[in-house]
Amino acid sequence: MARYLVTGGCGFIGSHLIERLLAAGHEVRVLDDLSTGKRENLPDSVPVTVGDVADPAAVDAAMSGVDGCFHLAAVASVDRSREAWLETHHANLSGTIAVFDAARRARGGGPVPVVYASSAAVYGDNPNMPLTEDAATRPLSAYGADKLGCELHARVADGVHGVPTTGFRFFNVFGPRQDPKSPYSGVISIFAGRIARGEPITVNGDGEQVRDFVYVKDLVRYLTAAMERPQPGAPVYNVCTGTPTTVNRLAEVLAAVAGKPLDRRTGPARPGDIRVSIGDPSRLVAAFGMACETSLEEGLRDTLAWL
Ligand code: NAD
Ligand code: UD2
Structure with a gap:
């Protein structure tokens, strides 16, 4: 049994991930600002801290003593990132750096692994279908640019700070x-x-x-598998059907x-x-x-x- 923090756990994908973690006997806590997530997506037994993932103090407190973090909190909308560029940047990129930073000293002052959500939006208008992970990244939106930024900072987390990370480029998730x-x-x-x-x-x-539409229950299996076997080198994977x-x-x-x-x-x-x-x-x-x-x-x- 392990103890995990799920940021954005009250949201759509987070709630399915937590269902899976609880079924496997793990202990879960959540940091979520409830901007789009709902408390009722989760059982009452799961502790939820209502706070901003870009607030370092809130993230440090939520991360303290955990064995790993699933980082899903973000403003998950291309449209919204056009309307509120700087605001979504805080949540989507500064929030991710706050998570990686806190993960450096989460357990006994040492690092814990982070599994985080990236997006197919990093590929932007790359026309080379189907997209492999090595395809050029050419984001067209602030959302896609910030997700690519998350992947770059994941390399820093791994290479400079010893925080193992796994990024998943979710395609279009539904459920x-x-x-x-x-x-x-x-x-x-x-x-x-x-x-x-x-x-x-x-x-x-x-x-x-x-x-490329991906069913949410298929997707969360990769998140838990990546947490169980962290790999060096900040890998990223497409999550898609083709x-x-x-x-x-x-x-x-x-x-x-x-x-x-x-x-x-x-x-x-x-x-x-x-x-x-x-x-x-x-x-x-x-x-x-x-x-x-x-x-x-x-x-x-x-x-x-x-x-
Ligand atoms: P969602 O909106 O249901 O979940 C996001 C959660 O993060 C919500 O509970 C929201 O309240 C919370 N949140 C937002 N800003 C926050 C902040 N500043 N501080 C704390 N919590 C905050 O969306 P989702 O579809 O479950 O997305 C989860 C993750 O997957 C996101 O990172 C998103 O970018 C990514 N993603 C989703 C899709 C998709 O098709 N749904 C595809 C690619 C990537
Ligand atoms: C992007 C990302 C996806 C995920 C998501 C988060 C790409 C290719 N995908 O999804 O990975 O990060 O953002 O939000 O970058 N549409 C309509 N009518 C509607 C609503 C949508 O026609 O009422 C169209 C929309 O114009 C688009 C398609 O449906 O062509 C999918 O739109 P979406 O908002 O579900 O997701 P998308 O592809 O922007």
């Missing part, structure tokens, strides 16, 4: 507990919520943008799985929207011996059942 009411939420939760309520959906632009889905097709499959008619409207293309994003999962599968296996239809069924 239960992704907030369907937030305009900053992922496309699947927004579409699923609207289709389930019989409301129209808005496709940004022509809807032929391509994404399967392309257009936004238009997603809408059609969702309506079919929900058994509802599709009322599709067209809105303006989103500024800075990436046209195609498909990952190559080879390195992930080789390192961890497991692939993201849940089909889009299966994952959508679970997501709709939760609504």
Whole structure:
């Protein structure tokens, strides 16, 4: 049994990770500012400190005595990073440095491993699909630039300060507990919520943008595996399926799985929207011996059942 800090643990991905950690018998504590996360995503038994991950004192206190940290706290929205550039930078990059810094002296004055969330947004407009981890990083958004910054500081954490880190470039994650009411939420939760309520959906632009959708329960298995076996050299891995889905097709499959008619409207293309994003999962599968296996239809069924 180990004791872990999960930053952003009240959020969508964090709550699934914590479910898995508790089932394995670990002790968990959370640091979250509840800006998008919800206390009710977690059992009452999990202690939650409400605080800012960019506040060094709050992070130091939360990190004290843990065996490792899963760092998921971030403003997880490309749109939001355009509207509130500096504010999201504090959470997304300064917050990550605060976590790495506190991890240097977490347990008995020594370092503990950090497993953290990066994003496919680091690849930006790189057209070389499917994207391998060695593909050039050309972020188009403040969000993507800050996630790339996290990866660079992870190298500093490892090489200069002896903090083992593993970064995961999540592609487009979906599943239960992704907030369907937030305009900053992922496309699947927004579409699923609207289709389930019989409301129209808005496709940004022509809807032929391509994404690689990953089911959340597949994803959290990699986070716990990386924590159990920290590796030197600050590795980063794509978390993806390698399967392309257009936004238009997603809408059609969702309506079919929900058994509802599709009322599709067209809105303006989103500024800075990436046209195609498909990952190559080879390195992930080789390192961890497991692939993201849940089909889009299966994952959508679970997501709709939760609504
Ligand atoms: P989420 O918004 O549900 O979770 C983020 C959590 O962090 C929330 O609980 C929020 O309240 C908390 N938080 C935000 N700012 C904070 C701050 N300054 N201090 C403390 N807590 C703060 O989003 P999610 O989808 O669960 O994302 C988790 C992580 O995965 C994020 O780092 C995100 O960038 C990354 N990610 C998500 C996706 C995706 O498709 N959902 C894809 C790539 C990367
Ligand atoms: C980016 C990252 C992803 C993750 C996420 C966090 C890329 C390729 N992906 O996701 O890894 O970090 O940010 O938020 O950088 N859309 C509509 N109608 C809507 C909502 C969305 O058409 O109502 C479109 C949107 O324009 C985009 C696609 O759906 O083309 C996916 O959008 P998203 O916001 O779910 O995620 P995305 O790809 O910006």
